[in-house]
């Protein structure tokens with residue numbers, strides 16, 4: 001079988017490594033960028049840090065003794081993936097600077113076209129195109145008139161000076177919070193525009209000592225115990241249990257921690273009330289930060305809780321009518337999260353067009369397979385677990401599941417495999433009903449919500465997710481033909 005993997009980020013690299021491990025030598029990875037890394041290649045903003053602990057944000061088969069901090073800085077994550085690419089010789093299999101623009105199922109094979117006009121075909125496609133990669137630009141009047149530097153957090157302009165500059169950060173997601181923390185000590189003036197203040201979860205982010213680093217290098221058991229840290233595992237289980245049951249004790253515990261942190265860390269009562277969210281903790285993705293509250297209490301930092309509606313040549317006109325002048329405006333305004341592989345034109349069997357199937361919202365059986373799109377599998381596809389735990393772990397679980405479907409094809413049990421319409425409909429119905437009960441639906445805006453306001457996430461616990469990924473129920477899949485009859 002010939003495989004095409006789309007995307008050489010964390011998930012695409014995983015698929016390539018695993019296929020090579022299975023002995024597959026007929027595969028190609030298409031990557032639109034100039035190197036691997038996906039989100040970690042694209043995001044290079046100051047303060048970029050992964051909020052999942054370093055040793056958890058690591059492939060289970062490639063533990064990393066070299067993480068220098070408990071929370072990995074973005075550049076170290078990118079360096080880690082580069083090192084994995086080298087070790088597994090992935091360069092040989094990846095075609096860079098080739099964006100797949102079309103993927104059409106014809107005569108039992110996927111026909112691919114790239115932006116440069118290259119054509120290819122494959123028996124199976126693995127879409128590993130990521131979730132958050134289409135920056136969302138805010139619709140703010142006058143934005144084009146600004147004479148200073150203005151850019152989205154995912155498109156950082158490294159030629160723009162920051163030290164001693166007057167900087168505005170728009171947005172209070174994980175990105176805005178990390179940016180404010182990092183730039184508050186560098187800017188002469190930093191103004192943080194928070195349309196919706198966020199609950200902040202305290203987290204330790206410290207450098208490992210030389211003694212610890214030596215232990216990681218010399219003792220694989222120590223590394224292993226950090227990767228599967230029992231305390232962290234039980235915290236994650238508790239966290240996902242809390243998300244799925246907003247009335248649980250576990251949820252109350254989270255609410256107490258973040259409320260106490262706000263009370264303790266923000267000493268000015270006016271500021272404290274100004275930034276107190278009016279929705280429940282974890283309704284939006286929970287933000288972990290060791291130093292954000294400290295940053296916003298610096299003398300050079302101002303917090304404005306408002307929607308930015310007017311940018312002018314010299315700065316931002318606030319709700320108070322005052323023009324604040326800036327040298328740099330950063331749009332930490334997030335992403336369009338429901339695009340996935342699009343704008344790629346994807347056409348399944350019988351001419352089924354993905355854009356039509358996904359007109360209302362992206363759906364996939366267990367986030368992995370779409371009816372009428374045979375032998376097309378997604379890693380980190382729609383409605384998956386996007387809470388505060390490692391997407392690497394999630395992708396590994398999904399791969400273990402996909403591999404079993406591939407085995408059906410490889411061993412000749414069938415020629416085509418995709419979820420049945422019935423399995424898709426039943427799964428999506430159950431998912432939506434449960435999603436409406438999660439904390440994400442408790443009354444806030446967030447990128448987790450679909451166009452109807454329903455959380456586009458895996459709504460059960462992490463344990464449930466792992467159980468679901470153990471073994472495909474083949475009665476939920478439509479299998480066609482016998483691969484032995486392949487022409």
Ligand code: NAP
Nearest residue numbers: 049050051138171172173174175195196285307308333334
């Ligand atoms: P985000 O969570 O979608 O946040 C976007 C922010 O921009 C929100 O605060 C939003 O306000 C605000 N905004 C949009 N338009 C605005 C306007 N006109 N005026 C004022 N504010 C405006 O985006 P993100 O921070 O880039 O994070 C997205 C996701 O990326 C995270 O949830 C996380 O999954 C991932 N991420 C992860 C890490 C990590 O450490 N692992 C780091 C960064 C990002 P509203 O809330 O009112 O809409």
